[in-house]
Amino acid sequence: MDRGKNRLIVSFLALPVGLYTLFVLIPYFSALIFAFTRWSGLSQNIRFNGANNFIKLYRDEKFWSALSHNGIALLILPPVIIGLALFFAFLFTQGKGVAFSRFFRVAFFFPQVMSVVVVAVLWSFIYHPTIGLLNALLGAVGLTQFASFPWLGDRGTVFGSVLAMVVWQSVGFYMVLFVAGMQSIPVDYYEAAKIDGADSWTMFWNVTVPLLWDTIRTAIIFLAIAAMDLFAQVTVMTNGTGGPSRAADVVPTYLYSTAFSDGQFGYATAMGLVLLILVLALSIISLRFTAREALEY
């Protein structure tokens, strides 16, 4: 067609594609190579060492420990967050709808717009042994054995404390998502179910959940990917240490310290590659596992 069109295509794509190639594509694709090298960053010569990084990873207890924490997050975060969000969204859309619904939605969503760092610092205050909100509350209801208990300084509680914060921050986002989905379900479906004698519970499982399935699926994938990250949360709440005995270490924090504290860049990138494979596998599994016939309405 006309020359004007081709000129436009080239000139409009040049900058975005150029930047994207330089800062996104080149790093990602060179990571695929770095992962098979031994490189400390200082020496100019990067040596290939085949699958050695991955063999080392396989034997690295710290890596398995970090990965197991991501695994725990993966088992806990999606069901708890989606469960709570669905429950709240369901309550929201019951009856005439809820008065002050705007207030509740805005309040629930609040933590989502805050930086993870702010939320993590705020929660470090909450968990603080002496001036913290949590121990004060527990003391107020008579659980005095928790007086000055260090939630973030104890191996047994540090990671759970991080996860509780993630739940606090995320539920509102998914609730708003589900409320919107529920409100677009045609009312006839509920009326038909009512005529058949279904109660709210049956309607929830047999009408709401199936018609909301695509949204729930999206939520599962988002949260699975989030569970494989948790870098900022763990870094801030453990002052970059990964917690006592690295009890809250996750793969991204271990990767970061391997690269930027220990200077083992090739080895760290190998962890990144494992992370990529896990994220892709998780997305595919969640899509397969949750595949149902699409319900059109």
Next chain:
Amino acid sequence: MASVTTSQKAAESSDNALSIGSIVLKAFIYLILGVWALIVVFPMLWALMTSFKTDQEIFFSPWSLPTTLVFDNFVRAWTTARLGEYFVNTLIIVIPSLFLTLLLSSMAAYVLARFEFRGRNLLTYLFLVGMIFPLFLALVPLYFVTQKLGLLDTYHGLILVYVSFSLSFTIFFLINFFRTLPKELGEAATIDGASQYDIFFRIYLPLAKPGLITMGIFNFLGQWNQYILPNMLMITNEDKNTHYVLSQGLYYLQAKQFYGSDWSGLFAAVVIVMIPTLVVYLIFNDQIEQGMTAGAVKG
């Protein structure tokens, strides 16, 4: 679109709504929602309240309201702890980065949405990489690319990195947006002799305003709150840390316990960092919800 919503349905059947059961149910619903609202809002109010107290009060009467409002906490956080500088740094980075993200994404999205050309599908797939691949895979090479280009510790370096990592998501959102705009407008303008550039800047870009606003808000929140990228790329030595952004500055403060134990100053710092995003959210919460649900509902 459904013509009748769930809440309207309920309004119709509300004739028999005053039974005991429905009152109990209502009370239960408000109780649950109220409890969660409290769990969410209370820590923030507590932080706000604490930020006006003295250190003495924080330790010895954590529950009471501050006896006098200590604004000095904010002054110390802003000046001694240099949050003011970090605030300005963040603005210096986020404003141009936001502008470039929206301009470059809308240009690319417009071309990808409206023209057929060789390599279009390949390009679209490549933009998908930035959305799906975990950031941590790119981290180490990104550091060295930035270093090679002499962009470590510079504002423009971080701006370019922010823009690059915001492109994928913004482009995909805007492609869908441009596809909904009628083709005929451009065709009519071509007949009138308008150049391709005029058609974009005078006709389609103004029409894309709602989409640009949505993406502007999402990218503002994402870039303002970004922590991992500046943490790696803005690594000025810790005595000076002149290029820190807010989230880094806040973490640095917490890690160093604010030069000793200035708890009141740290609480004030949290409030300072928290406020801008909350203001943006309160102003734009409608657009945020619409933007989220546009993709999610029947997406």
